[in-house]
Amino acid sequence: MPVTPAVLRWARESAGYTVEEAAIVVNDEPKLMQAWESGRTKPNLTMARRLSALYRRPMATFLLPEPPAEPKIPAKLSILLRHC
Numbered sequence: 001m002p003v004t005p006a007v008l009r010w011a012r013e014s015a016g017y018t019v020e021e022a023a024i025v026v027n028d029e030p031k032l033m034q035a036w037e038s039g040r041t042k043p044n045l046t047m048a049r050r051l052s053a054l055y056r057r058p059m060a061t062f063l064l065p066e067p068p069a070e071p072k073i074p075a076k077l078s079i080l081l082r083h084c
Contacts, residue, residue, distance in 0.1 A: 001048045003062040005039040008051070010067035012037070015055040026050040 012022050012033075019037070023030040026047060035041040043051065052059045061068075 007064050009037045011055040011057050
């Protein structure tokens with residue numbers, strides 16, 4: 001599947017997973033996940049679906065040319081969220 005490596009990395013990080021954690025959940029090797037995120041190889045459709053479900057992102061997200069800009073959390077709200 002023609003995914004954008006930087007978007008894969010962004011999706012994983014924004015979902016709060018390490019490479020190792022994501023690999024365990026999708027039943028794959030961390031080395032392969034790193035290869036996808038570096039652009040050396042690409043996940044097949046089945047693996048892209050698993051990543052989509054794990055990261056709670058639509059499959060179309062992986063086709064974006066770059067990671068989307070995320071809104072900044074206001075400082076006061078950020079402080080409150082850290083204490084939850």
